[in-house]
Amino acid sequence: MHRFVNPIRFLKLVSAVQPWAMGISIVCLIAGLYFGLVVSPADYQQSETVRIMYVHVPAAWMAMFCYSALAAASAVGLIWRHLTAFVVARATAPIGGAFTFLALATGSLWGKPMWGTWWVWDARLTSVLILLFLYFGYMALEGAFDDRARGMRAAAILAIVGAVNVPIIKFSVDWWNTLHQPASVVKMDGPAIHASMLTPLLLMAVGYTAFYFWVMFVRVRAEFNDARIQALRLRQSEA
Amino acid sequence: MSGLGAPGALGALIARDIRLALRQGADSMMVIVFFVLVVVLFPLGVGPEPAILGRIAAGVIWVAALLAAMLSMDRLYQTDHADGSLELLVLSPLPLELQFLAKAAAHWLTTGLPLIIAAPLLGVLLNMRAEGYPVLLAALALGTPSLSLIGGVGAALSLGARRSGVLLSLLVLPLFIPVLIFGVSAVDAGLTGLAAKAQLLILGALLLGAAALAPWAGAAALRQAAE
Numbered sequence: 001m002h003r004f005v006n007p008i009r010f011l012k013l014v015s016a017v018q019p020w021a022m023g024i025s026i027v028c029l030i031a032g033l034y035f036g037l038v039v040s041p042a043d044y045q046q047s048e049t050v051r052i053m054y055v056h057v058p059a060a061w062m063a064m065f066c067y068s069a070l071a072a073a074s075a076v077g078l079i080w081r082h083l084t085a086f087v088v089a090r091a092t093a094p095i096g097g098a099f100t101f102l103a104l105a106t107g108s109l110w111g112k113p114m115w116g117t118w119w120v121w122d123a124r125l126t127s128v129l130i131l132l133f134l135y136f137g138y139m140a141l142e143g144a145f146d147d148r149a150r151g152m153r154a155a156a157i158l159a160i161v162g163a164v165n166v167p168i169i170k171f172s173v174d175w176w177n178t179l180h181q182p183a184s185v186v187k188m189d190g191p192a193i194h195a196s197m198l199t200p201l202l203l204m205a206v207g208y209t210a211f212y213f214w215v216m217f218v219r220v221r222a223e224f225n226d227a228r229i230q231a232l233r234l235r236q237s238e239a
Numbered sequence: 240m241s242g243l244g245a246p247g248a249l250g251a252l253i254a255r256d257i258r259l260a261l262r263q264g265a266d267s268m269m270v271i272v273f274f275v276l277v278v279v280l281f282p283l284g285v286g287p288e289p290a291i292l293g294r295i296a297a298g299v300i301w302v303a304a305l306l307a308a309m310l311s312m313d314r315l316y317q318t319d320h321a322d323g324s325l326e327l328l329v330l331s332p333l334p335l336e337l338q339f340l341a342k343a344a345a346h347w348l349t350t351g352l353p354l355i356i357a358a359p360l361l362g363v364l365l366n367m368r369a370e371g372y373p374v375l376l377a378a379l380a381l382g383t384p385s386l387s388l389i390g391g392v393g394a395a396l397s398l399g400a401r402r403s404g405v406l407l408s409l410l411v412l413p414l415f416i417p418v419l420i421f422g423v424s425a426v427d428a429g430l431t432g433l434a435a436k437a438q439l440l441i442l443g444a445l446l447l448g449a450a451a452l453a454p455w456a457g458a459a460a461l462r463q464a465a466e
Contacts, residue, residue, distance in 0.1 A: 078459070126416070133413035140409050144400035153463045154396045158410060161392060161456045 005082040007224055014217045021214040028207030036200035052110040053197075057185075058205040060103040062212060063131060064166055066096025070138070071163040074156035086152040089159065090142060091219035095212055097135035104128060115179050123172035124180040127165060134162040248333050249341045256345030259318075266314060270350050271357055274307040278361045289366040296365035297375060297426035301382075303361075304354050305415050308383065311350045312390040313397070313407055315342060320398050320464065329465040336454035339395075339461065343387045343453070351383035367430075374429030374439075381442040382422045388446075388453040389414045395460035418445060 004010045036054030043050035070092045077085035107125070108118045119125065142155035173182040184192045185201065193201070260267045281299045282292055319325040328338055358379055359372055367375070393411035397403040425438035 126420075130413045130416055133409070137410045137413065140406055141396060141400065144397070144402065144406050146401070150399070150463065150466075154400075154460060157392075157456055157460050157463075158396055161414070161452075164452075 002080070005080070005084045007084055010084050011221060011224060014220060018214060018217040018221075021210045021217060025207050025210035025214050028203050028210060032200045032203030032207050034200075035203060040196050040200050046114060049110060049113050050197075052106055054200050054204050056103060056106040056110055057201060058208045059099050059106065060128065061205060062208045063096060063100040063103050063128065064169060065209070066092055066099055066212060067131060067134070067159075067163070067166055070096060071159045071166075074159040078153065078156050078160070086156065087220055087223050088216065089156060090152065091216045091223060092212075093135055093138050093142070095215050095219075097132065097139070099208070099212075100128060100132045100135060104132065111179075120179050122179050123176040124169065127169045127172050130165055131162075131169060134158075134165060138162070245333060245337070248331075249337055252328075252338060252341040253345045253348070256342060257348055260345070260349040266311070267349050267353065270307050270311045271353050273310060274303050274354055274357060275361065277303040277306060278364065282365065293366045293368060296362055296367035297371060297430070298423050299365060300358055300361055300375065301379075301419050301422045301426075304358070304379065304383065305386065305412070305419060307354060308350060308386040308390055309408055309411055309415070311346070312394045312411065313404055315346050315391060315394045316398055316461070316464075317394075317403075325398075325461065326465050329462060335458035335461055339391060339454045339457040340388075340450070343384070343391045343457075346391065347384050347387040351379075351387055354383060355379045370432065371426050371430045374435045375426045377439055378422045378425040378435075378442060381439060381446055382418045385418050385442070385446045385449045386415060388449040388457075389418075392453050392457045392460060395457045395464060398460075398464040418442065421445070 004013055032054060037051055040051070040054075042048050070089050073085045073089035073092065076082055077089060104125075107128075111120070112118050138155050138159055141158055142151045145151035145154065173180050185198070278299055281295070285291060285295065316325060319328065329335060331338075355376060358375060362372060362375060390407075390411050393407050393414070396410060397406045400406050421438045421441045425435040425442065428435040428438060
């Protein structure tokens, strides 16, 4: 890890991986949507609305994955004082926030036909809503200081504090038995879901993950280029 | 503080904060007045039917307590940060984690405790049934220290930020939600005649968790604010 915190080396790695992430993301998302919306069967109870699952479930996974990445990058940045880790955390936050919003919005659209209501205050939905506010809080705190380094460090501490919410989201459906169904893919005794539905679900998950890395890499490069431009401007004005 | 030793120094820190709060008595009083005002708005907004008020009383009192605790949070470190005493605290040999606990304790004594004392009066205004009062007081006694601890982290993080007041609420209110949920459900259980022990135990667990973890986060935040 410490090899790649050097910004130049990290940017070299990013440039090498970014086209792959882009390619995998586009291919998997198209294939996942095709299998999910066209090939996979309709559910015998939920009929066609089950297809919301292929957008909703991977988005919820990504919401938690991005927050874990955010907290991990923040911890690395705070412990070893690596600027690169802070930049990765900063680039991750809006993407994770968008996935969280997507999960909440599609969940709401799915809840209306299935549960008869757009929203219930059950543990899973509430904890994911808190996750969305944590993303907002991170972004607001990060941008609230004139000294950018201070904003990054303060926001990193908040990200680590908020990480207590991630296991709560994961286990909320097991601890409180409410409307939201418990986990059916990641289970000890194998997934409780047929291959025809699991395939598009996993394709979408891979596509989303690759999408995250793609967009994160673009944002990280933009961030470093921005810093470079500022440094050049500063040097010009001094000359 | 050199001659005092760690416990004495912490006591001195708490005493200093309480003395400051009492001398600028308006600050502490304002929090209580705010608490009462928010609660009084509800009968005017929702309508004065005793049955409805009695049902929402626990939630209203808890939400108002959350807002009042949060509003008083920003002055926890603001003045220390402005006049430079925060730097002295960071430099002092006393562990910053313990100092954070002392500051949180002082905040609780100057806002949390008055809120608990004022709460039964508000229960009367909201027509809460008598069975609810012991549970409400127990839940507030277990819940408000958690608010002081969690809010202290938020206050330390937002030190010196632009529009820190609004920012603080964005940081802290989502983290207050678990306390609110179990605080209200404890009182509801008490009102319906069920045992509120489970909810009170969870509130106690939240308090212990916050007391163990918040000082680390808060001290880290204070250190980088004083850098």
